[in-house]
Structures are given as C-alpha cells and as structure tokens.
Amino acid sequence: MKAKKLTGEKAAEYIEDGMIIGLGTGSTAYYAIKKVGELVRNGLKIKAVPTSKETAELAAAEGIELIELADVESLDLTIDGADEVDPDFNLIKGGGGALLREKIVASATDKLIIVVDESKLVENLGAFPLPIEITPFSWQYTQRMIEKFSCSSKLRKKDGEVFITDNGNYILDCDFGKIEDPLKISVELNKLPGVVENGIFAEMAEIVVVGYNDGHIEVLDKE
Numbered sequence: 001m002k003a004k005k006l007t008g009e010k011a012a013e014y015i016e017d018g019m020i021i022g023l024g025t026g027s028t029a030y031y032a033i034k035k036v037g038e039l040v041r042n043g044l045k046i047k048a049v050p051t052s053k054e055t056a057e058l059a060a061a062e063g064i065e066l067i068e069l070a071d072v073e074s075l076d077l078t079i080d081g082a083d084e085v086d087p088d089f090n091l092i093k094g095g096g097g098a099l100l101r102e103k104i105v106a107s108a109t110d111k112l113i114i115v116v117d118e119s120k121l122v123e124n125l126g127a128f129p130l131p132i133e134i135t136p137f138s139w140q141y142t143q144r145m146i147e148k149f150s151c152s153s154k155l156r157k158k159d160g161e162v163f164i165t166d167n168g169n170y171i172l173d174c175d176f177g178k179i180e181d182p183l184k185i186s187v188e189l190n191k192l193p194g195v196v197e198n199g200i201f202a203e204m205a206e207i208v209v210v211g212y213n214d215g216h217i218e219v220l221d222k223e
C-alpha cells in the first residue's frame with residue numbers, strides 16, 4: 001500500500017505543463033491519478049486519455065480534463081501499473097482487465113512509465129497467469145486454439161458471473177509457466193482469430209518506478 005502510493009506519486013513527477021498523458025488502471029495507477037488530480041488543482045495544465053471506464057470516472061472526479069485518443073496523434077507519457085516486470089522491462093498486464101485499452105494507449109505513447117511495488121519484479125514472466133482478451137463468439141473454440149500453445153486457461157469470472165471487459169469481451173487467464181520469449185508468444189497469440197489482445201507488453205516500457213515496502217523507491221530507466 002505504502003509502496004504503491006510512493007511509486008504512483010513519484011511517476012507523476014515526470015508530468016510537465018501542456019502534456020497529453022495516458023492514465024493507467026489498477027491500485028498503483030490509482031495513486032498516480034490522485035497525485036495528478038492534486039497537481040491539476042494546483043494549476044498544472046494537462047489533458048489525459050484514460051485506459052478504462054474506472055480510470056475515466058476517477059480522473060473526472062479528480063478534475064482532470066479527459067480527451068479521446070482518437071483526437072490526438074500521440075501521448076507524451078503514460079503512467080500504468082503491471083502484474084509482472086522482467087529485467088528487460090517486458091510486462092504482463094491485464095490483472096485488472098483493462099489490457100486492450102492499456103496496450104492501445106501504451107502504443108501511442110512516447111514514454112511508458114510503469115509503477116509497481118517490489119513484488120512485481122520477476123526473472124521470467126509467467127508465474128502470473130497471462131490475461132488474454134477474446135471475443136465472446138465461440139470463445140471455447142478460441143480457448144482450445146490458445147491451449148495448443150501448451151497452457152491451461154480459465155475464463156475470468158467476477159462475483160460468480162463471466163467478467164466482461166470495457167470492450168464487451170471475455171478474458172482467459174492462461175498459465176504458460178515460464179515464458180521464455182515474450183515478444184514471440186505475444187505475436188503468435190495475436191494471430192489467432194478470436195484473440196483480441198494479450199497482456200504481454202514486450203519492449204514498450206521505458207521507465208519502471210519500483211516501490212519497496214521499507215519506503216525507498218528505485219527508478220529504472222531503459223536508456
């Protein structure tokens with residue numbers, strides 16, 4: 001909790017007047033959004049693209065001006081969380097179910113800043129089941145095709161009901177074990193009809209802000 005707050009707030013320091021930014025989803029991004037709200041109320045002028053309905057609601061309540069990605073060419077930076085981060089800054093995202101919009105926003109971003117607590121740092125991706133967003137149409141067929149990649153998968157549920165994403169799709173949480181080549185598996189998964197997007201963010205993050213439970217923060221920069 002403390003680590004998440006510190007890292008979210010630290011990431012907000014990268015924001016400058018006039019920027020167009022992306023706002024991520026999840027309990028760590030939450031603290032960044034709260035901090036951005038505070039900065040906006042103190043006079044910072046920015047516009048933001050949210051990565052989920054949940055984030056849009058929070059940001060609007062904070063007084064942050066929201067715009068559509070459709071209306072801009074690119075974003076200066078995006079602050080988002082992650083479920084796993086490997087030493088090459090490959091990520092697994094989508095624990096909160098917002099991976100599709102998060103990946104679209106990340107792809108339009110000059111500088112993707114990831115905020116995590118120390119528990120998210122891993123040597124290899126894969127201990128966290130990979131979220132894959134799929135179409136509801138014949139989803140069991142898509143599941144069988146995905147499982148040919150040697151994984152087992154579960155349809156995500158919430159409160160006993162099938163979890164529906166902001167885009168009206170389902171999510172399969174897929175246990176691949178150790179993921180040796182994140183970029184390759186990500187590209188292969190996205191070739192399957194029925195797969196909308198997967199939660200591997202390979203070679204996208206530029207900065208990772210890590211919060212430690214003892215209160216210190218580490219900023220890892222790809223450059």
Ligand SMILES: O=C(CO)[C@H](O)[C@H](O)COP(=O)(O)O
Binds near residue numbers: 082
């Ligand atoms: O990818 C995400 C949502 O789709 C989140 O960023 C990810 O699940 C991390 O969330 P948290 O900061 O709550 O641990």
